[in-house]
Amino acid sequence: xxxxxxxxxxxxxxxxxxxxxxxxxxxxxxxxxxxxxxxxxxxxxxxxxxxxxxxxxxxxxxxxxxxxxxxxxxxxxxxxxxxxxxxxxxxxxxxxxxxxxxxxxxxxxxxxxxxxxxxxxxxxxxxxxxxxxxxxxxxxxxxxxxxxxxxxxxxxxxxxxxxxxxxxxxxxxxxxxxxxxxxxxxxxxxxxxxxxxxxxxxxxxxxxxxxxxxxxxxxxxxxxxxxxxxxxxxxxxxxxxxxxxxxxxxxxxxxxxxxxxx
Ligand SMILES: Nc1ncnc2c1ncn2[C@@H]1O[C@H](COP(=O)(O)OP(=O)(O)OP(=O)(O)O)[C@@H](O)[C@H]1O
Numbered sequence: 218x219x220x221x222x223x224x225x226x227x228x229x230x231x232x233x234x235x236x237x238x239x240x241x242x243x244x245x246x247x248x249x250x251x252x253x254x255x256x257x258x259x260x261x262x263x264x265x266x267x268x269x270x271x272x273x274x275x276x277x278x279x280x281x282x283x284x285x286x287x288x289x290x291x292x293x294x295x296x297x298x299x300x301x302x303x304x305x306x307x308x309x310x311x312x313x314x315x316x317x318x319x320x321x322x323x324x325x326x327x328x329x330x331x332x333x334x335x336x337x338x339x340x341x342x343x344x345x346x347x348x349x350x351x352x353x354x355x356x357x358x359x360x361x362x363x364x365x366x367x368x369x370x371x372x373x374x375x376x377x378x379x380x381x382x383x384x385x386x387x388x389x390x391x392x393x394x395x396x397x398x399x400x401x402x403x404x405x406x407x408x409x410x411x412x413x414x415x416x417x418x419x420x421x422x423x424x425x426x427x428x429x430x431x432x433x434x435x436x437x438x439x440x441x442x443x444x445x446x447x448x449x450x451x452x453x454x455x456x457x458x459x460x461x462x463x464x465x466x467x468x469x470x471x472x473x474x475x476x477x478x479x
Contacts, residue, residue, distance in 0.1 A: 222408040223249040228281035240433035241267040256419035264434025299376040300369030306361040308353040315349035339367040359390035430472020438468035
């Protein structure tokens with residue numbers, strides 16, 4: 218049996234705004250096992266970021282429950298249960314790459330030697346060994362995003378929350394980072410929650426795909442991937458891959474997601 222990593226039950230979240238209440242999440246029920254790679258896909262405004270932020274205890278649900286490693290999100294946060302990778306790399310320009318990766322370790326009071334070892338290990342995991350002394354602006358966008366992944370990995374949380382980390386990158390860099398991320402996931406056994414707008418990216422990476430629709434944000438389909446663990450990039454041309462992609466597309470249509478745009 219897969220042990221529970223994240224369990225949401227009838228989770229709803231409504232923001233009070235000047236224009237009245239906005240329901241970002243409506244009645245979301247979802248279980249994510251430890252070691253799963255789960256993608257959240259849906260159009261802008263369907264609550265993907267809000268769901269990630271709720272896991273991270275950055276938002277409080279209006280109703281329903283959610284547990285992270287069997288605890289409240291607040292206790293999980295205090296336990297440093299997760300690393301968070303934002304849409305933009307969000308690196309400090311005045312800090313070198315190694316100093317950026319060191320930041321959470323400094324805050325958590327790791328001894329210098331331990332910091333050094335962890336920085337070396339995580340930079341190696343994301344293929345950035347040798348770039349320790351560079352500044353973020355000296356690296357390409359893809360390298361900057363890898364550095365921010367290294368920072369999220371530095372304190373070795375079991376759970377990695379990634380909010381559309383590769384959205385701003387070109388296809389080729391994105392392909393490369395997708396296969397690197399899969400390798401990293403397989404090598405570390407972490408649980409990954411990954412937000413994306415891209416159907417091929419979601420299908421390529423995930424063990425489970427959560428399709429969402431807006432107004433209000435809800436889950437329209439949960440797809441368990443039947444793809445093998447070993448996934449070369451050209452798996453994206455196989456009938457099995459295309460069948461899963463078609464089901465995701467159908468789920469998006471069922472939520473009237475794209476018809477409403479434009
Ligand atoms: N702090 C907030 N206050 C008020 N409304 C908010 C707040 N955060 C999000 N929302 C609203 O909640 C809904 C869901 O937003 P969310 O950012 O979770 O969507 P998303 O699916 O991640 O979108 P995107 O793909 O554009 O990042 C949107 O309508 C958004 O405007």
